[in-house]
Amino acid sequence: MSFVVTGGGRGVGRAIVERLAADGGTVVVVERDRDGLAWLPAHPAARRLLPVVGDAADERVTGQAADLAERAAPLAGWVNNAAVFRDAALHTAPAAEVYDLIGLNLRPAVVGAATAVRRFLAAGTGGAIVNVSSHQARRPVPGALPYATAKAAVEGLTRALAVEYGGRGIRTNAVALGSIATERHAEFLAGQEPAEAERVTAELARLHPVGRIGAAAEVADAVAFLLSPQAGFVNGVTLPVDGGRAALGLDPEAR
Template structure:
Protein backbone atom coordinates (compact mmCIF):
# COMPACT_ATOMS: atom_id res chain seq x y z
CA UNK A 1 0.00 0.00 0.00
CA UNK A 2 1.39 3.37 -1.02
CA UNK A 3 2.08 5.73 1.86
CA UNK A 4 1.02 9.27 1.15
CA UNK A 5 3.17 12.22 2.14
CA UNK A 6 2.58 13.77 5.57
CA UNK A 7 1.11 17.26 5.48
CA UNK A 8 0.64 19.71 8.35
CA UNK A 9 -1.45 22.85 8.69
CA UNK A 10 0.01 25.63 10.83
CA UNK A 11 -2.18 28.59 11.74
CA UNK A 12 -0.74 32.00 12.53
CA UNK A 13 2.46 31.27 10.63
CA UNK A 14 3.24 34.32 8.53
CA UNK A 15 5.99 35.12 11.04
CA UNK A 16 7.32 34.54 14.55
CA UNK A 17 6.75 31.24 16.35
CA UNK A 18 4.32 29.95 13.71
CA UNK A 19 6.82 30.54 10.93
CA UNK A 20 9.53 28.72 12.91
CA UNK A 21 7.19 25.76 13.40
CA UNK A 22 6.31 25.66 9.69
CA UNK A 23 9.97 25.88 8.66
CA UNK A 24 10.89 23.04 11.04
CA UNK A 25 8.14 20.86 9.56
CA UNK A 26 9.33 21.63 6.02
CA UNK A 27 12.85 20.53 7.00
CA UNK A 28 11.43 17.07 7.85
CA UNK A 29 10.18 16.73 4.27
CA UNK A 30 6.53 17.28 5.16
CA UNK A 31 4.18 19.44 3.17
CA UNK A 32 2.96 22.54 5.01
CA UNK A 33 -0.12 24.69 4.60
CA UNK A 34 -0.02 28.02 6.42
CA UNK A 35 -3.21 29.80 7.46
CA UNK A 36 -2.84 33.44 8.44
CA UNK A 37 -4.66 36.74 8.08
CA UNK A 38 -1.49 38.02 6.37
CA UNK A 39 0.30 36.48 3.42
CA UNK A 40 3.30 34.36 4.33
CA UNK A 41 5.53 35.70 1.56
CA UNK A 42 8.44 33.65 2.85
CA UNK A 43 6.58 30.50 1.77
CA UNK A 44 6.10 31.60 -1.86
CA UNK A 45 9.40 30.06 -2.93
CA UNK A 46 8.87 26.75 -1.11
CA UNK A 47 7.65 23.97 -3.40
CA UNK A 48 6.14 21.99 -0.54
CA UNK A 49 4.15 24.80 1.01
CA UNK A 50 1.00 26.76 0.43
CA UNK A 51 -0.67 29.76 2.02
CA UNK A 52 -4.35 30.25 2.74
CA UNK A 53 -4.99 33.86 3.68
CA UNK A 54 -7.87 34.34 6.07
CA UNK A 55 -9.13 34.08 9.63
CA UNK A 56 -8.10 30.82 11.30
CA UNK A 57 -11.41 30.88 13.18
CA UNK A 58 -13.43 30.75 9.93
CA UNK A 59 -14.59 27.25 8.94
CA UNK A 60 -14.53 28.13 5.21
CA UNK A 61 -10.89 29.25 5.43
CA UNK A 62 -9.97 26.04 7.27
CA UNK A 63 -11.82 23.96 4.70
CA UNK A 64 -9.71 25.63 2.00
CA UNK A 65 -6.58 24.75 4.02
CA UNK A 66 -7.62 21.09 4.14
CA UNK A 67 -8.21 21.11 0.38
CA UNK A 68 -4.70 22.52 -0.14
CA UNK A 69 -3.26 19.91 2.25
CA UNK A 70 -4.89 17.13 0.18
CA UNK A 71 -2.99 18.43 -2.86
CA UNK A 72 0.32 17.66 -1.11
CA UNK A 73 -0.63 14.35 0.48
CA UNK A 74 -2.37 13.30 3.66
CA UNK A 75 -3.14 15.60 6.56
CA UNK A 76 -1.38 14.14 9.59
CA UNK A 77 -0.81 17.18 11.80
CA UNK A 78 -2.39 20.49 12.73
CA UNK A 79 -0.77 23.25 14.78
CA UNK A 80 -3.14 25.83 16.28
CA UNK A 81 -0.80 28.78 16.75
CA UNK A 82 -3.02 31.70 15.72
CA UNK A 83 -4.01 34.01 18.59
CA UNK A 84 -4.15 37.62 19.60
CA UNK A 85 -2.56 39.39 22.52
CA UNK A 86 -4.20 42.53 23.72
CA UNK A 87 -4.21 43.95 27.23
CA UNK A 88 -7.60 44.88 28.65
CA UNK A 89 -8.34 45.80 32.23
CA UNK A 90 -11.73 44.33 33.18
CA UNK A 91 -12.81 47.44 35.13
CA UNK A 92 -11.96 49.72 32.17
CA UNK A 93 -12.78 47.65 29.10
CA UNK A 94 -15.78 45.83 30.53
CA UNK A 95 -16.85 42.24 30.22
CA UNK A 96 -17.88 42.37 26.54
CA UNK A 97 -14.45 43.51 25.39
CA UNK A 98 -12.69 40.98 27.61
CA UNK A 99 -14.92 38.18 26.32
CA UNK A 100 -14.34 39.28 22.72
CA UNK A 101 -10.59 38.97 23.27
CA UNK A 102 -11.00 35.53 24.90
CA UNK A 103 -13.09 34.51 21.88
CA UNK A 104 -10.40 35.77 19.49
CA UNK A 105 -7.87 33.57 21.30
CA UNK A 106 -10.03 30.46 21.65
CA UNK A 107 -12.08 30.45 18.42
CA UNK A 108 -9.18 29.67 16.03
CA UNK A 109 -8.11 26.76 18.23
CA UNK A 110 -11.60 25.26 18.52
CA UNK A 111 -12.23 25.75 14.79
CA UNK A 112 -8.81 24.34 13.87
CA UNK A 113 -9.25 21.31 16.10
CA UNK A 114 -12.69 20.67 14.61
CA UNK A 115 -11.32 20.89 11.06
CA UNK A 116 -8.34 18.64 11.78
CA UNK A 117 -10.23 16.03 13.77
CA UNK A 118 -13.00 15.95 11.18
CA UNK A 119 -10.41 15.18 8.49
CA UNK A 120 -8.62 12.60 10.66
CA UNK A 121 -11.90 10.80 11.38
CA UNK A 122 -12.93 10.96 7.71
CA UNK A 123 -9.62 9.50 6.49
CA UNK A 124 -8.92 7.18 9.43
CA UNK A 125 -5.58 8.90 10.09
CA UNK A 126 -4.20 8.79 13.61
CA UNK A 127 -3.21 12.45 13.38
CA UNK A 128 -1.94 14.99 15.85
CA UNK A 129 -3.26 18.36 17.00
CA UNK A 130 -0.86 20.70 18.79
CA UNK A 131 -2.30 23.76 20.52
CA UNK A 132 0.12 26.57 21.28
CA UNK A 133 -0.53 27.84 24.78
CA UNK A 134 1.38 30.11 27.11
CA UNK A 135 2.91 30.11 30.56
CA UNK A 136 0.19 32.67 31.30
CA UNK A 137 -2.41 29.89 31.32
CA UNK A 138 -0.92 28.87 34.67
CA UNK A 139 0.68 32.11 35.86
CA UNK A 140 -1.32 35.21 35.06
CA UNK A 141 0.50 38.42 34.20
CA UNK A 142 -0.83 41.74 35.42
CA UNK A 143 -3.03 43.43 32.82
CA UNK A 144 -3.34 40.31 30.61
CA UNK A 145 -6.52 38.82 32.07
CA UNK A 146 -8.06 38.04 28.67
CA UNK A 147 -4.95 36.28 27.42
CA UNK A 148 -4.58 34.20 30.60
CA UNK A 149 -8.23 33.16 30.49
CA UNK A 150 -8.10 32.32 26.78
CA UNK A 151 -4.97 30.22 27.10
CA UNK A 152 -6.27 28.44 30.22
CA UNK A 153 -9.43 27.56 28.28
CA UNK A 154 -7.24 26.33 25.41
CA UNK A 155 -5.46 23.96 27.80
CA UNK A 156 -8.81 22.66 29.09
CA UNK A 157 -9.90 22.13 25.49
CA UNK A 158 -6.69 20.22 24.80
CA UNK A 159 -7.28 17.84 27.72
CA UNK A 160 -10.91 17.26 26.70
CA UNK A 161 -9.95 16.57 23.07
CA UNK A 162 -7.32 14.07 24.23
CA UNK A 163 -9.93 12.23 26.30
CA UNK A 164 -12.53 12.26 23.50
CA UNK A 165 -10.30 11.43 20.53
CA UNK A 166 -7.30 9.64 22.04
CA UNK A 167 -9.13 6.30 21.80
CA UNK A 168 -9.30 6.87 18.02
CA UNK A 169 -5.53 7.34 17.91
CA UNK A 170 -5.75 11.12 17.53
CA UNK A 171 -3.18 12.82 19.76
CA UNK A 172 -3.83 16.26 21.20
CA UNK A 173 -1.18 18.21 23.07
CA UNK A 174 -0.51 21.74 24.20
CA UNK A 175 2.86 23.47 24.22
CA UNK A 176 3.02 26.33 26.73
CA UNK A 177 5.53 28.89 25.54
CA UNK A 178 7.29 31.37 27.75
CA UNK A 179 7.80 34.97 26.74
CA UNK A 180 9.06 35.30 23.17
Protein backbone atom coordinates in the same frame (compact mmCIF):
# COMPACT_ATOMS: atom_id res chain seq x y z
CA MET B 1 2.72 13.83 5.14
CA SER B 2 1.00 17.20 5.27
CA PHE B 3 0.40 19.63 8.10
CA VAL B 4 -1.56 22.81 8.75
CA VAL B 5 -0.09 25.60 10.88
CA THR B 6 -2.27 28.58 11.76
CA GLY B 7 -0.60 31.93 12.36
CA GLY B 8 2.30 30.44 10.41
CA GLY B 9 3.62 33.57 8.74
CA ARG B 10 5.70 35.02 11.54
CA GLY B 11 7.50 34.27 14.77
CA VAL B 12 6.90 30.91 16.40
CA GLY B 13 4.45 29.89 13.68
CA ARG B 14 7.00 30.47 10.94
CA ALA B 15 9.63 28.49 12.85
CA ILE B 16 7.21 25.56 13.14
CA VAL B 17 6.41 25.75 9.43
CA GLU B 18 10.10 25.76 8.50
CA ARG B 19 10.91 22.86 10.82
CA LEU B 20 8.10 20.67 9.45
CA ALA B 21 9.15 21.51 5.90
CA ALA B 22 12.78 20.68 6.72
CA ASP B 23 11.58 17.27 7.87
CA GLY B 24 10.05 16.72 4.43
CA GLY B 25 6.45 17.63 5.10
CA THR B 26 4.07 19.72 3.04
CA VAL B 27 2.79 22.59 5.17
CA VAL B 28 -0.29 24.72 4.65
CA VAL B 29 0.42 28.12 6.18
CA VAL B 30 -2.68 29.96 7.40
CA GLU B 31 -2.04 33.65 7.98
CA ARG B 32 -4.45 36.55 8.34
CA ASP B 33 -1.92 39.12 7.08
CA ARG B 34 -0.92 38.54 3.47
CA ASP B 35 2.38 40.37 4.07
CA GLY B 36 3.27 37.68 6.59
CA LEU B 37 3.47 35.17 3.72
CA ALA B 38 5.85 37.18 1.55
CA TRP B 39 8.81 34.95 2.47
CA LEU B 40 7.26 31.74 1.16
CA PRO B 41 8.13 31.97 -2.58
CA ALA B 42 11.87 32.38 -1.88
CA HIS B 43 12.05 29.54 0.64
CA PRO B 44 14.02 26.44 -0.46
CA ALA B 45 10.96 24.29 0.25
CA ALA B 46 8.55 26.72 -1.43
CA ARG B 47 6.87 23.98 -3.47
CA ARG B 48 5.78 22.32 -0.21
CA LEU B 49 4.63 25.53 1.48
CA LEU B 50 1.03 26.32 0.59
CA PRO B 51 -0.38 29.70 1.68
CA VAL B 52 -3.93 30.40 2.81
CA VAL B 53 -4.82 34.00 3.59
CA GLY B 54 -7.61 34.30 6.11
CA ASP B 55 -8.79 34.17 9.70
CA ALA B 56 -8.04 30.88 11.48
CA ALA B 57 -11.30 31.36 13.41
CA ASP B 58 -13.28 30.98 10.18
CA GLU B 59 -14.29 27.40 9.36
CA ARG B 60 -14.28 28.21 5.66
CA VAL B 61 -10.61 29.16 5.94
CA THR B 62 -9.63 26.10 7.95
CA GLY B 63 -11.63 23.94 5.54
CA GLN B 64 -9.70 25.41 2.61
CA ALA B 65 -6.45 24.73 4.44
CA ALA B 66 -7.43 21.11 5.09
CA ASP B 67 -8.42 20.64 1.45
CA LEU B 68 -5.04 21.91 0.26
CA ALA B 69 -3.18 19.72 2.73
CA GLU B 70 -5.11 16.58 1.82
CA ARG B 71 -4.60 17.15 -1.90
CA ALA B 72 -0.86 17.26 -1.32
CA ALA B 73 -0.45 14.30 1.06
CA PRO B 74 -2.29 12.55 3.90
CA LEU B 75 -3.02 15.06 6.67
CA ALA B 76 -0.91 14.05 9.66
CA GLY B 77 -0.86 17.06 11.97
CA TRP B 78 -2.50 20.36 12.82
CA VAL B 79 -0.94 23.20 14.84
CA ASN B 80 -3.20 25.85 16.38
CA ASN B 81 -0.78 28.74 16.80
CA ALA B 82 -2.79 31.82 15.76
CA ALA B 83 -3.07 34.35 18.60
CA VAL B 84 -4.13 37.93 19.29
CA PHE B 85 -2.26 40.12 21.78
CA ARG B 86 -4.76 42.70 23.00
CA ASP B 87 -5.79 43.57 26.52
CA ALA B 88 -8.83 45.01 28.25
CA ALA B 89 -9.31 45.46 31.98
CA LEU B 90 -12.49 44.25 33.65
CA HIS B 91 -12.73 47.37 35.80
CA THR B 92 -12.68 49.77 32.82
CA ALA B 93 -13.89 47.86 29.74
CA PRO B 94 -17.35 46.37 29.21
CA ALA B 95 -17.42 42.71 30.19
CA ALA B 96 -18.58 41.89 26.68
CA GLU B 97 -15.38 43.40 25.25
CA VAL B 98 -13.25 41.26 27.56
CA TYR B 99 -15.25 38.18 26.63
CA ASP B 100 -14.81 38.93 22.94
CA LEU B 101 -11.05 39.23 23.39
CA ILE B 102 -10.99 35.84 25.11
CA GLY B 103 -12.84 34.47 22.11
CA LEU B 104 -10.35 35.96 19.68
CA ASN B 105 -7.71 33.65 21.14
CA LEU B 106 -9.87 30.64 21.97
CA ARG B 107 -12.03 30.40 18.87
CA PRO B 108 -9.17 29.67 16.40
CA ALA B 109 -8.10 26.70 18.54
CA VAL B 110 -11.65 25.33 18.70
CA VAL B 111 -12.24 25.84 14.98
CA GLY B 112 -8.86 24.38 14.04
CA ALA B 113 -9.35 21.37 16.29
CA ALA B 114 -12.83 20.76 14.90
CA THR B 115 -11.57 20.82 11.33
CA ALA B 116 -8.62 18.57 12.13
CA VAL B 117 -10.70 16.02 14.08
CA ARG B 118 -13.31 15.76 11.32
CA ARG B 119 -10.67 15.26 8.63
CA PHE B 120 -8.72 12.71 10.67
CA LEU B 121 -11.89 10.74 11.38
CA ALA B 122 -13.06 10.87 7.77
CA ALA B 123 -9.68 9.65 6.52
CA GLY B 124 -9.52 6.93 9.15
CA THR B 125 -5.82 7.61 9.61
CA GLY B 126 -5.72 9.37 12.97
CA GLY B 127 -3.42 12.32 13.46
CA ALA B 128 -1.97 14.76 15.94
CA ILE B 129 -2.99 18.22 17.10
CA VAL B 130 -0.72 20.65 18.94
CA ASN B 131 -2.15 23.76 20.57
CA VAL B 132 0.19 26.63 21.38
CA SER B 133 -0.40 27.92 24.91
CA SER B 134 1.55 30.12 27.31
CA HIS B 135 3.03 30.05 30.79
CA GLN B 136 0.31 32.63 31.50
CA ALA B 137 -2.34 29.89 31.42
CA ARG B 138 -1.17 28.93 34.92
CA ARG B 139 0.77 32.00 36.04
CA PRO B 140 -0.86 35.12 34.56
CA VAL B 141 0.98 38.42 34.53
CA PRO B 142 -0.79 41.76 35.02
CA GLY B 143 -2.17 43.36 31.88
CA ALA B 144 -3.06 40.17 30.02
CA LEU B 145 -6.32 38.90 31.54
CA PRO B 146 -8.14 37.99 28.29
CA TYR B 147 -5.06 36.28 26.86
CA ALA B 148 -4.29 34.33 30.04
CA THR B 149 -7.92 33.24 30.36
CA ALA B 150 -8.06 32.07 26.75
CA LYS B 151 -4.83 30.09 27.08
CA ALA B 152 -6.13 28.37 30.21
CA ALA B 153 -9.18 27.36 28.17
CA VAL B 154 -6.92 26.13 25.35
CA GLU B 155 -5.16 23.83 27.81
CA GLY B 156 -8.52 22.52 29.03
CA LEU B 157 -9.55 21.97 25.42
CA THR B 158 -6.33 20.04 24.87
CA ARG B 159 -7.10 17.62 27.70
CA ALA B 160 -10.72 17.20 26.64
CA LEU B 161 -9.77 16.45 23.04
CA ALA B 162 -7.17 13.94 24.22
CA VAL B 163 -9.79 12.05 26.22
CA GLU B 164 -12.55 12.36 23.63
CA TYR B 165 -10.57 11.26 20.57
CA GLY B 166 -7.47 9.47 21.81
CA GLY B 167 -9.16 6.12 21.36
CA ARG B 168 -9.83 6.99 17.73
CA GLY B 169 -6.20 7.61 16.90
CA ILE B 170 -6.10 11.37 17.43
CA ARG B 171 -3.55 12.68 19.92
CA THR B 172 -3.80 16.24 21.25
CA ASN B 173 -1.09 18.04 23.19
CA ALA B 174 -0.06 21.61 23.92
CA VAL B 175 3.13 23.59 24.40
CA ALA B 176 3.12 26.35 27.03
CA LEU B 177 5.65 28.96 26.02
CA GLY B 178 7.79 31.25 28.08
CA SER B 179 9.16 34.43 26.55
CA ILE B 180 10.37 33.75 23.01
CA ALA B 181 12.56 35.86 20.73
CA THR B 182 10.35 36.80 17.78
CA GLU B 183 9.98 39.76 15.44
CA ARG B 184 7.35 41.14 17.80
CA HIS B 185 9.79 40.99 20.73
CA ALA B 186 12.57 42.58 18.67
CA GLU B 187 10.25 45.40 17.59
CA PHE B 188 9.28 46.01 21.22
CA LEU B 189 12.91 46.28 22.31
CA ALA B 190 13.75 48.51 19.35
CA GLY B 191 11.06 50.94 20.51
CA GLN B 192 12.69 51.37 23.93
CA GLU B 193 15.56 53.56 25.00
CA PRO B 194 18.81 51.53 25.11
CA ALA B 195 18.92 51.52 28.91
CA GLU B 196 15.33 50.33 29.15
CA ALA B 197 15.87 47.64 26.52
CA GLU B 198 18.86 46.42 28.52
CA ARG B 199 16.78 46.38 31.71
CA VAL B 200 13.98 44.40 30.05
CA THR B 201 16.46 41.88 28.67
CA ALA B 202 18.04 41.41 32.09
CA GLU B 203 14.62 41.06 33.74
CA LEU B 204 13.53 38.40 31.26
CA ALA B 205 16.77 36.53 31.89
CA ARG B 206 16.00 36.64 35.62
CA LEU B 207 12.53 35.17 35.08
CA HIS B 208 13.87 32.16 33.14
CA PRO B 209 16.18 29.81 35.09
CA VAL B 210 18.21 29.05 31.95
CA GLY B 211 19.19 32.75 31.98
CA ARG B 212 17.69 33.77 28.64
CA ILE B 213 14.50 33.79 26.61
CA GLY B 214 13.81 31.03 24.12
CA ALA B 215 14.37 30.78 20.39
CA ALA B 216 11.44 30.14 18.08
CA ALA B 217 13.33 27.17 16.64
CA GLU B 218 13.37 25.58 20.10
CA VAL B 219 9.58 25.74 20.20
CA ALA B 220 9.43 24.24 16.72
CA ASP B 221 11.58 21.30 17.85
CA ALA B 222 9.13 20.53 20.67
CA VAL B 223 6.10 20.83 18.39
CA ALA B 224 7.70 18.61 15.73
CA PHE B 225 8.30 15.95 18.39
CA LEU B 226 4.71 16.06 19.63
CA LEU B 227 3.46 15.66 16.06
CA SER B 228 5.79 12.76 15.35
CA PRO B 229 5.32 8.99 15.80
CA GLN B 230 8.03 9.18 18.48
CA ALA B 231 5.38 10.85 20.68
CA GLY B 232 2.84 8.13 19.97
CA PHE B 233 2.10 7.56 23.67
CA VAL B 234 1.99 11.26 24.56
CA ASN B 235 -1.58 12.52 24.75
CA GLY B 236 -3.29 15.25 26.76
CA VAL B 237 -0.02 16.82 27.88
CA THR B 238 0.82 20.51 28.20
CA LEU B 239 4.58 20.66 27.76
CA PRO B 240 6.25 23.77 29.19
CA VAL B 241 8.74 25.17 26.68
CA ASP B 242 9.76 28.02 28.91
CA GLY B 243 13.29 27.51 30.19
CA GLY B 244 11.86 26.73 33.63
CA ARG B 245 9.94 29.99 33.99
CA ALA B 246 6.78 28.33 35.31
CA ALA B 247 8.76 26.14 37.69
CA LEU B 248 10.57 29.14 39.15
CA GLY B 249 7.39 31.19 39.31
CA LEU B 250 8.87 34.62 39.95
CA ASP B 251 6.52 37.58 39.95
CA PRO B 252 7.61 39.92 37.13
CA GLU B 253 6.14 42.86 39.06
CA ALA B 254 8.20 42.15 42.20
CA ARG B 255 11.39 44.11 42.82
